[in-house]
Amino acid sequence: MKHTYVADVLASNELHQEFTVKGWVRSFRANQFLALNDGSTINNIQCVVDFENTDSELLKRITVGAAVSITGILEESQGGGQRVEIKAKNIIIEGDADPEDVKLTILSPKRHTLEKLREQAHLRVRTNTFGAIMRLRHKLSFGIHQYFNNNGFYQAHTPIITGSDAEGAGEMFQVTALDLNNPPKTEDGAIDYSKDFFGKETNLTVSGQLEAETFALGLGKVYTFGPTFRAENSNTSRHLAEFWMVEPEVAFNDLDDNMDLAEDFIKYVINYVLEHCDDDLAFLEDRQVQEDKSKPQAERATMRLRDKLKFIVDNDFKRVSYTEAIDILRNSKPNKKKKFKYPINEWGADLQSEHERFLVEKHFECPVILFDYPANIKAFYMRLNEDGKTVRAMDVLFPGIGEMVGGSQREERLDILKEKMSALDISHEELSWYLDTRKFGTCTHSGFGLGFERLVLFVTGMTNIRDVIPYPRFPGNAEF
Amino acid sequence: MKHTYVADVLASNELHQEFTVKGWVRSFRANQFLALNDGSTINNIQCVVDFENTDSELLKRITVGAAVSITGILEESQGGGQRVEIKAKNIIIEGDADPEDVKLTILSPKRHTLEKLREQAHLRVRTNTFGAIMRLRHKLSFGIHQYFNNNGFYQAHTPIITGSDAEGAGEMFQVTALDLNNPPKTEDGAIDYSKDFFGKETNLTVSGQLEAETFALGLGKVYTFGPTFRAENSNTSRHLAEFWMVEPEVAFNDLDDNMDLAEDFIKYVINYVLEHCDDDLAFLEDRQVQEDKSKPQAERATMRLRDKLKFIVDNDFKRVSYTEAIDILRNSKPNKKKKFKYPINEWGADLQSEHERFLVEKHFECPVILFDYPANIKAFYMRLNEDGKTVRAMDVLFPGIGEMVGGSQREERLDILKEKMSALDISHEELSWYLDTRKFGTCTHSGFGLGFERLVLFVTGMTNIRDVIPYPRFPGNAEF
Numbered sequence: 001m002k003h004t005y006v007a008d009v010l011a012s013n014e015l016h017q018e019f020t021v022k023g024w025v026r027s028f029r030a031n032q033f034l035a036l037n038d039g040s041t042i043n044n045i046q047c048v049v050d051f052e053n054t055d056s057e058l059l060k061r062i063t064v065g066a067a068v069s070i071t072g073i074l075e076e077s078q079g080g081g082q083r084v085e086i087k088a089k090n091i092i093i094e095g096d097a098d099p100e101d102v103k104l105t106i107l108s109p110k111r112h113t114l115e116k117l118r119e120q121a122h123l124r125v126r127t128n129t130f131g132a133i134m135r136l137r138h139k140l141s142f143g144i145h146q147y148f149n150n151n152g153f154y155q156a157h158t159p160i161i162t163g164s165d166a167e168g169a170g171e172m173f174q175v176t177a178l179d180l181n182n183p184p185k186t187e188d189g190a191i192d193y194s195k196d197f198f199g200k201e202t203n204l205t206v207s208g209q210l211e212a213e214t215f216a217l218g219l220g221k222v223y224t225f226g227p228t229f230r231a232e233n234s235n236t237s238r239h240l241a242e243f244w245m246v247e248p249e250v251a252f253n254d255l256d257d258n259m260d261l262a263e264d265f266i267k268y269v270i271n272y273v274l275e276h277c278d279d280d281l282a283f284l285e286d287r288q289v290q291e292d293k294s295k296p297q298a299e300r301a302t303m304r305l306r307d308k309l310k311f312i313v314d315n316d317f318k319r320v321s322y323t324e325a326i327d328i329l330r331n332s333k334p335n336k337k338k339k340f341k342y343p344i345n346e347w348g349a350d351l352q353s354e355h356e357r358f359l360v361e362k363h364f365e366c367p368v369i370l371f372d373y374p375a376n377i378k379a380f381y382m383r384l385n386e387d388g389k390t391v392r393a394m395d396v397l398f399p400g401i402g403e404m405v406g407g408s409q410r411e412e413r414l415d416i417l418k419e420k421m422s423a424l425d426i427s428h429e430e431l432s433w434y435l436d437t438r439k440f441g442t443c444t445h446s447g448f449g450l451g452f453e454r455l456v457l458f459v460t461g462m463t464n465i466r467d468v469i470p471y472p473r474f475p476g477n478a479e480f
Numbered sequence: 481m482k483h484t485y486v487a488d489v490l491a492s493n494e495l496h497q498e499f500t501v502k503g504w505v506r507s508f509r510a511n512q513f514l515a516l517n518d519g520s521t522i523n524n525i526q527c528v529v530d531f532e533n534t535d536s537e538l539l540k541r542i543t544v545g546a547a548v549s550i551t552g553i554l555e556e557s558q559g560g561g562q563r564v565e566i567k568a569k570n571i572i573i574e575g576d577a578d579p580e581d582v583k584l585t586i587l588s589p590k591r592h593t594l595e596k597l598r599e600q601a602h603l604r605v606r607t608n609t610f611g612a613i614m615r616l617r618h619k620l621s622f623g624i625h626q627y628f629n630n631n632g633f634y635q636a637h638t639p640i641i642t643g644s645d646a647e648g649a650g651e652m653f654q655v656t657a658l659d660l661n662n663p664p665k666t667e668d669g670a671i672d673y674s675k676d677f678f679g680k681e682t683n684l685t686v687s688g689q690l691e692a693e694t695f696a697l698g699l700g701k702v703y704t705f706g707p708t709f710r711a712e713n714s715n716t717s718r719h720l721a722e723f724w725m726v727e728p729e730v731a732f733n734d735l736d737d738n739m740d741l742a743e744d745f746i747k748y749v750i751n752y753v754l755e756h757c758d759d760d761l762a763f764l765e766d767r768q769v770q771e772d773k774s775k776p777q778a779e780r781a782t783m784r785l786r787d788k789l790k791f792i793v794d795n796d797f798k799r800v801s802y803t804e805a806i807d808i809l810r811n812s813k814p815n816k817k818k819k820f821k822y823p824i825n826e827w828g829a830d831l832q833s834e835h836e837r838f839l840v841e842k843h844f845e846c847p848v849i850l851f852d853y854p855a856n857i858k859a860f861y862m863r864l865n866e867d868g869k870t871v872r873a874m875d876v877l878f879p880g881i882g883e884m885v886g887g888s889q890r891e892e893r894l895d896i897l898k899e900k901m902s903a904l905d906i907s908h909e910e911l912s913w914y915l916d917t918r919k920f921g922t923c924t925h926s927g928f929g930l931g932f933e934r935l936v937l938f939v940t941g942m943t944n945i946r947d948v949i950p951y952p953r954f955p956g957n958a959e960f
Binding site for chain 1: 632
C-alpha cells in the first residue's frame with residue numbers, strides 16, 4: 001500500500017479510512033502515544049498504539065529516532081493538541097535507533113544548543129528548528145525562481161570556475177587539477193599554469209554579474225542564482241566561504257527601476273513564505289520568544305517574527321541618498337556623543353555596520369535604500385553621475401542584517417568605463433568581452449546581488465549564518 | 481514613459497495605442513522596416529520608420545546591433561509575416577553599433593557556424609539559435625523547480641567545496657587558498673594542507689548525493705540542483721568540466737518508486753516546455769530540418785523536434801532488466817555480425833554507448849530504463865539484491881543522448897554497506913556521518929541524478945553540449 005505524507009494526513013478529512021504513514025519516532029509516551037514526523041511538515045501525527053495487543057519486543061523497538069511504518073485508521077483525536085490521530089493496526093520497524101547511541105546525539109529528546117547542532121550537521125535536519133529553517137530556505141528559493149519567471153526573467157547559469165580575477169569583489173579560491181606536490185614549472189621556477197586543466201590559472205567565482213550583463217544585453221531580463229565564494233578569513237556569524245547569491249540584471253533599467261525591482265522582489269518573496277510556511281514561521285517565532293527571555297532587554301527582538309515580516313511587506317522602503325545619510329549621521333546623537341567607533345566627520349566616509357544599523361534600526365525604523373555613493377568607495381562598473389563624484393550605486397539595508405542587497409546602474413559608456421578600468425589597473429585585454437557589450441548597442445542597464453543566506457537569516461530570525469545552510473564552509477571547516 | 485516588452489506588444493490587442501519598445505536592431509530594410517528584438521521572445525516587432533520625415537543622420541545610425549528606443553502607435557500590419565507593427569513616431573539611439581565592427585562578429589546578419597558562436601560566446605545570446613536555447617534552458621530549469629515544489633520536495637543546497645573524495649564519481653578539481661608558488665610544507669616535504677583555508681585538502685563536488693541522502697532521511701523528499709565538476713580530460717561534444725545536475729532523493733522510495741519518479745519528472749518537464757516555449761521550439765525544429773538537408777540520410781533526425789518531445793510525454797518508458805538487455809544484445813544482429821566494437825559475450829559486461837543506442841534507437845525505439853545491474857560495475861552505495869550479485873541500480877537511456885539519468889535504491893543496511901566500503905577501501909572514518917544515517921532509523925530510500933545539459937540537448941535538438949550552457953568549461957577553456 002502506498003503511504004501518505006504526514007502533512008496530507010493532518011489535512012485530511014477522510015475519517016475512519018485506512019492510512020499508512022512512514023517516518024521517524026519523535027516521542028513515545030506511555031507505550032501508547034507515538035509522535036511520528038516525516039519532514040513534510042513540522043507537525044507530527046499522533047499514532048495511538050494498542051499496547052495490550054502489541055508484541056512487547058516490538059514495543060521495545062519503538063524508540064526515539066527509529067524509522068517506522070504504521071498502518072491504521074484516521075480518527076478524530078480525543079486528546080488535546082491535535083485534530084486527528086491514527087489508531088495503529090500494524091507497525092513495522094523500518095530501522096532501529098539504539099537509545100544508548102541516540103543519547104549521544106542531537107536526536108535525543110531534549111534541548112540542544114545550536115553549536116551542538118552544527119557539530120552534528122548531518123543529523124540536525126531531524127530537529128524541529130533546523131527542519132523548519134530548511135523548509136523555509138526551500139520556499140524562499142522557490143519563491144525567488146517564481147518571482148523572476150512570472151516577470152519574464154531568464155535564469156543564466158553563469159560559470160563557477162572563472163579565468164578572470166578582475167571582478168574585484170574579494171579574495172578568491174584557486175581551482176587546479178595539477179599535482180601540487182610535483183607541479184610543472186616554467187623556466188623561471190614559477191608554476192606553469194599553461195599545463196593546468198584550463199591552460200591557465202583559474203578561480204572560483206565571486207560574482208556572476210559581468211557574465212549576467214552580457215546576457216541581459218541580449219535576453220533583456222536575466223538572473224543568476226548559484227554558489228559564490230570568498231577566501232576571506234572571516235570567522236564571524238555573518239560570513240561564509242561558500243554562499244548562494246541571487247543576481248538579477250536588466251537591460252534598459254536605470255537606478256530607480258533597480259530600486260523598484262529590489263523592493264518588489266524582496267516583498268514578493270517574503271510574502272510568499274508568509275503565505276506558504278505559517279507552521280514553520282509560527283514555530284520559529286515561538287522559539288525566538290523563548291530565547292529572548294534569557295536575553296537582556298536591549299538584545300531582544302522588537303517585533304514578533306511574523307509581524308516583522310508583514311511590516312516589511314506592507315511598508316515602503318525609505319530611499320535616502322548617501323549625502324542625506326551623511327548629514328543625518330553627522331548630526332546624530334551617537335556621533336555627537338562619540339559613541340560611533342568610526343565618527344562621521346565628512347562626506348566621502350565609507351559607512352560601517354554601526355552607521356547602517358543606526359539609520360535602519362534607530363533613525364528610520366524600516367528598510368532603507370541608500371543610493372548615489374561616492375565613486376571612490378564603489379566598484380569600477382558603476383555608472384558615474386553627472387556630478388563626476390558619485391555613482392549610481394544602491395545598498396538595501398535591513399534591520400538586524402545590514403546590507404541585504406548591493407547593486408547599481410552600470411556604466412554603459414565605453415570611454416568612461418575604460419578610463420575607470422585604467423585608473424584601477426584593470427586589464428582591458430582580459431575584459432575585452434565585457435567591453436564588447438558597450439561597443440555593440442550599449443544601453444542603460446542595472447542589477448543587484450542579494451546574499452541568499454542573509455535573506456534566510458532575516459526570515460527565520462536566526463542570528464548565525466552557519467545555521468541557515470545545510471553544510472556551512474568557513475575557515476577550518478569543510479566537514480561532511 | 482515605461483516601455484513594453486516585445487513579447488507583450490506582439491500579444492497586445494490595444495491597436496491605435498502608443499507603445500515604447502526598447503531593444504536591438506536585427507535588420508533595417510529600405511530605410512523603413514526595422515526589426516527589433518529585446519530577448520523577451522524569438523520574434524521581432526516590426527517598426528515602420530517614416531524615413532521621409534526622419535533626420536538622415538539618425539537613419540544612418542539605425543544599423544544592425546544598435547540599441548534603440550522607439551515610441552509609436554500599434555497598428556495592424558499591412559505586410560505579411562506579422563499581425564501587428566509599430567508606426568514609429570520617435571526614435572532614440574541608445575547605443576550605436578559600428579557596421580565595420582559588427583561585420584567582424586556573429587552579430588552580422590548572415591549564417592554563422594556554431595563554432596563561430598562558441599568563439600564569441602559573450603555575443604551569441606543575441607543570435608536566434610542561442611537565444612532560443614537559453615530561453616528553453618531557463619524554462620526547463622523552472623519546470624524542474626516547479627515539479628519538485630508541487631510534489632512536496634525541498635531543495636537542499638549541498639556544498640560545492642567538499643573535504644571528501646570518497647564519492648567516486650570521477651576525477652576532482654582541487655580547491656586551495658595557499659600560495660602555490662610558495663606553499664607551506666610538512667617535515668617530509670609534502671604540502672601542508674593543515675595550513676590551507678579549510679585545514680585540509682578540499683575539492684569541488686562531483687555529486688551532492690551523499691549529503692542529499694542525509695537530508696532525505698529527515699525531510700523526506702529533497703532535491704539538489706547545482707553545479708558539479710569533473711576534472712576529466714574529455715574533449716568531446718558530450719562532456720563538460722562544469723555542468724549542472726539535478727539529484728532528487730526520497731525516503732521510503734524503492735527502485736520501482738524511483739523509476740516512476742524519474743519517468744513522471746522527465747515527462748512533466750518536457751511537457752512544461754511544450755506548453756510554454758512553442759515559438760522557440762518551432763524555430764529550433766525548423767533549424768534542424770534545414771541542417772538535416774546537408775546531412776546523409778542516416779544522420780538525420782527521424783522525427784521532428786516537437787513530435788519527438790510529444791512522443792516522450794505520451795509513451796511509457798520501457799523497463800528492462802540488465803539481464804534481459806544482455807540477452808537481447810547477445811542475440812542482436814550487430815552482435816552476431818560483429819558490428820559492435822565491444823562484442824557482448826557474457827553476463828557482467830559493462831554496457832557501452834553503442835549497446836545503449838542499439839537498445840533505445842533500434843530495438844525498443846523509445847526511452848528505456850535499465851535496472852538491476854551487476855554489483856561490481858556500480859557504486860558502493862547501491863542496494864544489493866537478494867541474488868547477491870546485482871544491485872538496485874537504474875539508468876534512463878534516451879535516443880541520441882544515451883544516459884540521461886543514473887540512479888538507484890540505496891543500501892540502507894549498515895552492515896552490508898560497511899562490507900562494501902571495506903572491499904573498496906573506502907574509509908569508514910571519513911564517511912562516518914554517512915554511516916550514521918544507517919544507524920539512526922535507517923530506511924529504504926532511493927534517488928537519481930539527471931545531467932541537466934543532456935536534457936537541454938535533447939529538448940533543443942542540439943548535438944554539442946557546449947552549445948547549451950552560457951560559458952562552457954572544458955580542457956583548455958575557461959574563457960569569459
